[in-house]
Amino acid sequence: MTKNVKSKLVLVRHGQSVWNEQNRFTGWVDVDLTEQGVREAKKAGDLLAKEEIRFDVAFTSYQKRAIKTLWMTLEGIDQMYIPETKAWQLNERHYGALSGLNKEETREKHGAEQVHIWRRSFDIPPPQIDADHEYHPANDPKYSHYDPAILPGGESLQMTTDRVLPYFNAQIRPFLEAGGNVIISAHGNSLRALMKDLFDVADDDIPGFEFPTGNPLLLELGEGQKVLSARYLDADRAKDLPAF
Template sequence: MTKLVLVRHGQSQWNLENRFTGWVDVPLTALGVREAKKAGKLLTKEGVEFDIAFTSYQQRAIKTLWLSLEAMEQMYIPVTKDWRLNERHYGGLTGLNKQETREKHGDEQVHIWRRSFDIPPPQIDVDSEFHPSHEAKYAAIDPALLPTGESLKITTERVLPYFEDQIMPFIRASANTIISAHGNSLRALMKRLFDVDDADIPGFEFPTGNPLLIELEDGTTNIISARYLDKKRAKELPPVPKKKS
């Protein structure tokens, strides 16, 4: 039985401030640090020994992974960082307070931007301080590949090829794997693993710093069981799909 853990980063500063974060590299709050450490302690209780870890280019996910592995005394395992596991890019909404955005554009429009599958937010201007081309961490990436405003569909199209090409070989080799990422990049993985419809996937939430432990049949992505380890902060999960042949 192979174990795959998906964990959303602990609370970030802009989570606390109720702002659209996306690709802005904000830090964890003190609560976020505690959530990350608790994630590691919960995984320790489960006795999970990891073989490899993956995370994004964003510090809130990276530090969550570090703190979790430290709590598990497993900081020695290989860690791969990749921008394709980054959060959804919120385009022109980046940095805006969510409530103020509702007041300006209306609840319905903001709901569409946040919870539709295939409608992206307004694109960000290249002159914006939040445009990814201004960050050194993306200097080696073809600017044409850098997003300027993504729907969940576009985010999924970015995340899943990376998952299939770079992460799945380890899972198929029965390597216990932990992925520390973001609400929407993890939704993309949930969509793939649980075979969730386009219309339904925006409704599933990942609580911050709460590991989702998925047990898989060795060599496959057939799910045996799935559960959040912090039961008090658990969110609804999709039904376990039927086994693939």
């Protein structure tokens, strides 16, 4: 691959999860896809197949809703053979003590304004959970080989960005700089972190951008990873994109 040539980056938010359907804060809790989520993941593959992109590598999180979405997407484009890397740094934002709670019931308990601050501010985290809490990753076998001190008990979007971007810059960006094509299957907030960097979005603005589930965002990048074009492949379910 040659330096400074165009590369393609596809960002896919996982298909609808069980807790998306139940309107619950999910975060690092490892819930599965719904039947609708499976259909969305398969449609992502169908949409990408029309683009005829040959990917060099794939990345996803440690969470099965994103992993399964990646697998079904790659199956749809007949590219399940490409190298795939799972990284906890691409996990969803950890919602701390909000994890598992119904969003509407949480608004009734704490007030809509406070819940909006927890959900949509850039730098204010939700209430933290202790290391012995069932939803703390230190108690999940998937993270048993990591120092518990680096595992979050609740994150703001800023804290999520602070773990996603160093991983992206060190492990993913080199493929793009070399002209490679990359697909990432991840989560609403870990993808927001990437969007913030790629589109140079201000701190106060980035929480307002939504990633629709199972709808691939195709970016064409030029020299220095400048965004040359960006579009959701399912136009009927597209969300607003930042200016570029």
